[in-house]
Amino acid sequence: MTRKIVGGYSEGMQDVVVIEDPAAAEVSLDPIRARLLAELSEPGSATSLAAKVGLPRQKVNYHLKALEAHGLVEMIEERRKGNVNERIMRATAASYVISPTALASVQPDPSRSPDNLSASWLLAVAARLVRDVGALIKGATQARKRLATFAIDGEVRFASAADRAAFAEELAGAVSALVAKYHDQSAERGRDHRIVVAVHPSMKDKS
Template sequence: MTVIDDPAAAGVSLDPIRARLLAALVEPGSATTLAATVGLTRQKVNYHLRTLEQHGLVELVEERRRGNMTERVMRATAASYVISPAALGAVAPDPARAPDRLSARWLVALAARTVREVGGLLAGAAAARKRLATLAIDAEVRFASAADRAAFAEDLTAAVTALVARYHDDAVPGGRRHRLVVAVHPLIPDTRPDTQDHDTQTREERP
């Protein structure tokens, strides 16, 4: 995965045709092999490929001689891409502007900062050929009531605060700061029929 923080590269990746080419180039291909996939002439595909190459989104794998022409085989530089809020410059969300732990907009701003910061660290680690030390926890919890949700929020805040106080040390030489973000938000409802039936049955069977 590559995090794009250059505005020009972000714009190039968002073009629908170029996005299709990037998806197709998870496996190496040439303008000739890709032309039928995207429904364009080889010349137009070549134009898009060169634009993607200029912005570091695809790379040359090999060149093959085909009669009077040289066929360039390209490959995407990553299997997937994420556009960093850094590409938005001054209009990127900043969690420092209006900190509010109960605000959905602040949650989005925190997530945007995470993408920006970790994306930069990921690029540096890849350049240095080193692993990046991170931790992520993903879980789902179903609350029986709004009161339970509020109680959970209080308990979670107390637990995280206690852990931070236990391990945070400003005095030790050579210590390195880490960012900790904990988020809780509703899930988007799953509209699949089998899931709906299961949820309905669970509610009906609840005493």
């Protein structure tokens, strides 16, 4: 499950939050605040966090307020501890993705150089995917409707560059055939869908 943060917050931790607000993106990229977000995958207070990150409680509180103001953390409980009320906080998501919308004036545009063999073009397409899916999630959430999506993720090992090129050609042909089979421009109640198919070298897991 995914949700978008544009200011404010909603209840319940999500798997992924898509950030499109530039100010929220800036807050999330601060190293200390990013560490606090990671620690708050489990609920915690400023006091408990201070011990984990080695900072004074007052400074942790300062950073928590900045994160809370942009909907990146939320209070889930308030406990009485001595003469003070202790606020128990939790991150609003297990992980975060910054949408290209946060850098609207310089976000990549796939239409500028549509070369399907270009790594730069692949990045532009991927950036558009993050931006568009984030916007779709927001609309579906507001309308209280499910968002229909589909993705395939896998790996293939090519024996040679020639095999890779042949694979790409066959894949393009198969996708084109499916599009020709199912595309119905005359369908008045139909809805357009974008198709993204990508092939790139795998990265080794460093963990």
